[in-house]
Amino acid sequence: MSLRGWCPSLAEPMPAADGLLVRLRPRLARLSAAEARLVADAAARHGNGAIELTNRGNLQLRGFSAASAAAAAAMIGPLDQPVRRPGLLTAPLLGVDPAAHPAGEVLAARLGAVIAALPEVSGRAEKFFITLDGGGAAGLGAIGADIAMTAAAPAMQDAGWVLRRDGDPHAVFCATDAVVGVVEGWLRDWLRAGVARMREMFPGVEAAARGSAAVTVDRIPGVAMVSVPFGAMDAARLRAIADRAESGDGVLRLTPWRVIMLAGARADADAAAPAGARVRACVGRLGCAAASTDTRADAALLAARLGADCDVHVSGCAKGCAHPMAAALTLVGRDGRYDVVVDGRAGDAPVRLGLGLADVVAQFGMLAGAAV
Ligand code: SF4
Structure with a gap:
């Protein structure tokens, strides 16, 4: 069997057994409650209502025709990251966790602008992704990012960041002000190289050097963690999560661990469910x-x-x-x-x-x- 080398997006749906599948990459892996309801409406009105939370904190909507996929894309396109460009996945509690690096939000915004300014590269940008991990209670850990940025000491403003390229055995340590410039340089090197994934720029490096740690999320005080078993839910479930988010700060924080985090939201029965089930x-x-x-x-x-x-x-x-x-x-x-x-x-x-x-x-x- 041949393995597909591309990823679906809102612009380029992928055929599946139950119709076309589209993928939404929400900016900063977050949705407001109103935005989540819009996604639920798009899934129910134009698709078969099935929604999946992926291992990169994205959402897949299933069961579309070509026409209905286009209609859904028109509804939720403004929530998507720039198409045909690398994805940016931020740690879910950046901005609300006092133990996370305080510059994380600013860096995320600046990196988002850098990515949006890159030229489109259809066919190889969709798989390429960058992580921004400010540490704290819900750090991202090693999840196979092409470029990973990790706070060196989360609670200190000037402690700097550790930057890694997948496949490169050498990490780079740099001050917060220098992070965006280094990452932009690496992205432009990758664009010029014409490869799909960063690790292709380091041939001969053993896969074991790239890291493969699984992350288990512990319970975090003040954060409701809604389990999404196997990442699968329907439109009604997403609407219910959106309603619950509004008992807190009104934001759904999507994670790579089949969990949606709701800061400040009320504790419901499923908050007791194992959040990091493997x-x-x-x-x-x-x-x-x-x-x-x-x-x-x-x-x-x-x-x-x-x-x-x-x-x-x-x-x-x-x-x-x-x-x-x-x-x-x-x-x-x-x-x-x-x-x-x-x-x-x-x-x-x-x-x-x-x-x-x-x-x-x-x-x-x-x-x-x-x-x-
Ligand atoms: S969804 Fe499952 S069966 Fe289908 S291509 Fe992916 S791993 Fe294979």
């Missing part, structure tokens, strides 16, 4: 022609059997859309059964082929962190 699954055969298994149902069964703390990724195929990083146990669907990858990504070499779920639990459950 069970991931793509849409599977219900929404993707590349899949032969019902990945989310199988992942739910595995979570019930192995426990919410297990580190499992159930992928419909080797592309690994739901989790491009390593997991303790990765199941890769093939012909209705699963190949098993241990401590690796969906595209890595499997250690066993063609197992059913019961055999996976019996043979590999312990490796996923479960007491079976």
Whole structure:
């Protein structure tokens, strides 16, 4: 099977088993409650109502025709990051967490302007993404960004930032005032090189040097964390989250961890749900022609059997859309059964082929962190 080398956007929907799929990259990974309701309306009115929170804090809307996708794009296009340019993902609590670097918001705005001024590069910019992590209670950690900016000491104004390019074994430490200039220079080097991902500029560097740490989000005082199991919700659920956000500061902070953070919002029953559950699954055969298994149902069964703390990724195929990083146990669907990858990504070499779920639990459950 060939793996697609591009990502969907509002401008370029991607065919899926349930119609066209569009992806919205909300600016700063945030939506006001009113904006979230607009997204819900676009999904329900023009698509099939299914909405997915991705592992980069983006939203995918499903079930469109070409005409209805265009109508949805007209509704929610103003919420999107600049098209055909690298994405910028900021740590979710930047600006509200006193332990995060105080210059984070200013840097995010300046970087956003730099990215918007870059020339469009269709076909390779959509996957390229930059993270801005001011530290504090909800830092982004290593999530495979092409360029990662991390506060050196979050609570100090002049402590500086650590900048990394994916694949480059050498980090750069620089003062806050110099960050945007360094990153802009790296972006222009990448544009000139004509490659898709930053790591292609550092051939020969072992993948292990790039980092693959999984992040588990602990509960944070004053922040309601709404779990979105497998990243899947419908329009009504998104509207309900928007309503709840208005009991706080009115902002939905999208995260890469299947969680939406609501600063100051009331605590509801689902605030007690495990926020950083490490069970991931793509849409599977219900929404993707590349899949032969019902990945989310199988992942739910595995979570019930192995426990919410297990580190499992159930992928419909080797592309690994739901989790491009390593997991303790990765199941890769093939012909209705699963190949098993241990401590690796969906595209890595499997250690066993063609197992059913019961055999996976019996043979590999312990490796996923479960007491079976
Ligand atoms: S990982 Fe899942 S959603 Fe992605 S292409 Fe494969 S089957 Fe489809």
